[in-house]
Amino acid sequence: MKKLIYPLAATLLIVASAFTVKLAQDWKIGDNYSIKFSGGDPSGEFKGLKGVVKFDPNDLAGSKFDVTIDVATINTGNGMKNTHAKSAMWFDAEKYPVIKFTSSSIVKTASGFEAKGTIDMHGVQKEVVIPFVFEANTFKGSFEVNRMDYNINTAEPNHGAQKFTLDITVPVTN
Amino acid sequence: MYKKIFQQAFVASVLAALAGIIYNRIYFFATETDYSRVLNWKSIIGISVLVCMVFSFIYYGLTRWLKTKGEIVFNFIFSILSFASIMVPLSISLPLEVKFPELFPGLAVPMVFFPALAWFTVRPLFRHQFH
Known part of the structure; x- marks a missing residue:
C-alpha cells in the first residue's frame, strides 16, 4: 500500500495542476x-x-477564430x-456558399490586437491581418478587402468599387 | 384657366394617393413586409400631390404653347416619364434594416403609374372646362 502513496500523490498533483492552466475562453x-x-x-x-471564437487576452497562444x-x-x-452579388459573376454563392476566416496567430498591439490568418473567399485563400479591439465583451475590427484579390468579377474591374472596408462588430457572451 | 387645371390636379392627386395607400395596405397583408420607413401614407400623399402639381404646370405650359396639340404631347410625356420612373424603385438602395428589399419594387413600381392613371381617369370630368 505504501508503494502506491507516492504514485497516487503524483497523479493527484497532475490532475490538480491541470485545473490551474487557464484555457482560452470559448465565446458565443x-x-x-x-x-x-x-x-x-x-x-x-x-x-x-x-x-468558433476562442479568445483570452492573457492567453493569446490558445486563442483562435474560426468563423464563416x-x-x-x-x-x-x-x-x-x-x-447580382450572389450570381456566378460576383460571389457565386451556389459554388462558394461561405466566406471563411481562420486565424493562425493573435498578437497584442499598441491599440489592441491583430489576428493573422486566412480568408477563404470565392475559392481563393489569402493571408490577412485583421486589427481589432476587445472591449465590454465586444470585438470590433476594421480592414480593407480588394475583390480583385479574390477573383470576384475580374472581367469588370470598374463595375462598382474594387476596395471595400469591412467594419465588424461582434458582441459575445460566455 | 389654371384654376381648373389645379382642381383637376388636386382631384387626381387625391385619387392617386388613395389608390397608393390602399395598395400599400394590400401589399403589406399579402407579403408581411414592412416598408413604412421608406414608403408610408404620408410619403404616398406627398409624392402624389407633388407629381400631379408639377404635371399641372407642364399641362398648362404645353396647352398654352401648342394649343389643342398640347394635350396629346402632354399625355405622351406623362406616360413616358411614368414608365421611365420605374427605374427609381428598381435602383434605390433601402436602409439595411429594411428586410426583403427584393420585394420593394413589387410595391413601388405599380405606384409610379398611379398619378398618371388618376390624371387620365379624372380628365373627362374637366374636359369641357379648359377650352
Missing part, C-alpha cells in the same frame, strides 16, 4: 453583430456569422443588387 456570438462593407457602390452587410459568414445573406438594400 451574440445576435446583434454586424458585418458591414462600404466603399462606394454597393455598400451593405452580411449575416449568417457562425463558428453565409454569402447568400448579403444585403445591399437593393433586391437586384443582392441577386
Whole structure:
C-alpha cells in the first residue's frame, strides 16, 4: 500500500495542476453583430456569422477564430443588387456558399490586437491581418478587402468599387 | 384657366394617393413586409400631390404653347416619364434594416403609374372646362 502513496500523490498533483492552466475562453456570438462593407457602390452587410471564437487576452497562444459568414445573406438594400452579388459573376454563392476566416496567430498591439490568418473567399485563400479591439465583451475590427484579390468579377474591374472596408462588430457572451 | 387645371390636379392627386395607400395596405397583408420607413401614407400623399402639381404646370405650359396639340404631347410625356420612373424603385438602395428589399419594387413600381392613371381617369370630368 505504501508503494502506491507516492504514485497516487503524483497523479493527484497532475490532475490538480491541470485545473490551474487557464484555457482560452470559448465565446458565443451574440445576435446583434454586424458585418458591414462600404466603399462606394454597393455598400451593405452580411449575416449568417457562425463558428468558433476562442479568445483570452492573457492567453493569446490558445486563442483562435474560426468563423464563416453565409454569402447568400448579403444585403445591399437593393433586391437586384443582392441577386447580382450572389450570381456566378460576383460571389457565386451556389459554388462558394461561405466566406471563411481562420486565424493562425493573435498578437497584442499598441491599440489592441491583430489576428493573422486566412480568408477563404470565392475559392481563393489569402493571408490577412485583421486589427481589432476587445472591449465590454465586444470585438470590433476594421480592414480593407480588394475583390480583385479574390477573383470576384475580374472581367469588370470598374463595375462598382474594387476596395471595400469591412467594419465588424461582434458582441459575445460566455 | 389654371384654376381648373389645379382642381383637376388636386382631384387626381387625391385619387392617386388613395389608390397608393390602399395598395400599400394590400401589399403589406399579402407579403408581411414592412416598408413604412421608406414608403408610408404620408410619403404616398406627398409624392402624389407633388407629381400631379408639377404635371399641372407642364399641362398648362404645353396647352398654352401648342394649343389643342398640347394635350396629346402632354399625355405622351406623362406616360413616358411614368414608365421611365420605374427605374427609381428598381435602383434605390433601402436602409439595411429594411428586410426583403427584393420585394420593394413589387410595391413601388405599380405606384409610379398611379398619378398618371388618376390624371387620365379624372380628365373627362374637366374636359369641357379648359377650352
